[in-house]
Amino acid sequence: MPSLKTTRDNFSKAAIQALRDRAGNLCSQPSCQSPTIGADQSTTDGVTLIGVAAHIKAASPGGPRYDPHQSQAERGSVKNGIWLCSNCATLVDKSGGANFSVTTLNQWKFDAEKNSSDQLLFRNSRIRPDWLHRIHYAQYINVPRLSTILNIADSMKNLGLDSTKGFRGLGMQIAPVSGHLEASIATSSIKAIPIHDLMPPSDEIIGETISFDQRCYTKNGVDAGTTVAPSLLANFDPNKSPHFYFKISKIKIIFPYDPAWVTTSTAYCDFRSGSASFAGLGVVKRIDIKENQVFVSPVIVALPRNEFMQSWYGSR
Ligand SMILES: [Zn+2]
Numbered sequence: 205m206p207s208l209k210t211t212r213d214n215f216s217k218a219a220i221q222a223l224r225d226r227a228g229n230l231c232s233q234p235s236c237q238s239p240t241i242g243a244d245q246s247t248t249d250g251v252t253l254i255g256v257a258a259h260i261k262a263a264s265p266g267g268p269r270y271d272p273h274q275s276q277a278e279r280g281s282v283k284n285g286i287w288l289c290s291n292c293a294t295l296v297d298k299s300g301g302a303n304f305s306v307t308t309l310n311q312w313k314f315d316a317e318k319n320s321s322d323q324l325l326f327r328n329s330r331i332r333p334d335w336l337h338r339i340h341y342a343q344y345i346n347v348p349r350l351s352t353i354l355n356i357a358d359s360m361k362n363l364g365l366d367s368t369k370g371f372r373g374l375g376m377q378i379a380p381v382s383g384h385l386e387a388s389i390a391t392s393s394i395k396a397i398p399i400h401d402l403m404p405p406s407d408e409i410i411g412e413t414i415s416f417d418q419r420c421y422t423k424n425g426v427d428a429g430t431t432v433a434p435s436l437l438a439n440f441d442p443n444k445s446p447h448f449y450f451k452i453s454k455i456k457i458i459f460p461y462d463p464a465w466v467t468t469s470t471a472y473c474d475f476r477s478g479s480a481s482f483a484g485l486g487v488v489k490r491i492d493i494k495e496n497q498v499f500v501s502p503v504i505v506a507l508p509r510n511e512f513m514q515s516w517y518g519s520r
Pocket of ligand 1: 279
């Protein structure tokens with residue numbers, strides 16, 4: 205068989221270092237994220253490196269995801285690389301790369317680099333809120349959003365939830381379903397940054413999962429049976445859209461919510477009461493610096509269990 209002469213467009217040393225550093229020296233595979241460097245304890249100055257600068261589109265013809273239209277320079281550029289641990293690098297190239305598309309690898313890379321950048325910006329401010337395991341009664345659970353955060357895409361279907369009807373579609377099934385969700389939340393490892401730590405706000409915080417635990421003002425709450433026009437949910441109107449808010453000095457933190465995901469009739473009352481103590485998690489959606497407003501999409505709004513409630517209701 206004639207030998208086919210192939211050339212590999214390998215990464216330069218500088219490109220490898222850039223890929224490694226931009227990934228924060230962690231594997232970019234989202235469910236791995238393993239450290240790729242550590243001390244070699246058999247020496248006093250050595251390191252063990254298990255990371256690999258892997259090609260997104262293969263370095264040579266016939267390789268996984270090879271793209272003949274790429275130039276040599278493109279093939280060996282930082283843009284065409286992803287930092288992975290050696291296990292994951294082997295995995296993505298199995299079966300000629302058929303299981304892992306260019307789009308998937310680029311998404312992993314983007315998320316890993318955002319993560320390393322966030323670590324610098326917000327250091328170790330991401331914590332699991334200490335009330336998460338004490339949730340006493342969840343007044344609001346945005347299930348589609350929660351499913352994304354917890355990585356449980358099937359839960360909506362399994363729980364019989366229809367995203368247009370929310371909890372309203374469940375009838376008598378609400379209690380077991382919200383109980384199940386509360387239990388998933390209680391045992392989850394969701395991490396968030398306390399919203400106070402992100403003040404004053406900047407565009408960098410858009411997309412961040414935040415936590416809050418405090419007295420809030422409620423506005424435009426509706427009765428359990430009322431549906432709210434989608435336009436009021438899509439375009440915030442301070443006089444019509446259901447929302448709650450609080451202020452951190454001059455900044456107003458506004459949480460517009462979809463009443464379909466309010467859990468019970470007692471919860472509907474809480475949202476219409478004018479003010480209520482809420483603890484919860486949300487995702488920062490939008491910032492209006494001029495108006496001193498931060499818009500947060502709530503994921504969970506709950507009463508955290510505390511000593512008083514425990515003696516009052518007993519532990520549930
Ligand atoms: Zn890995």
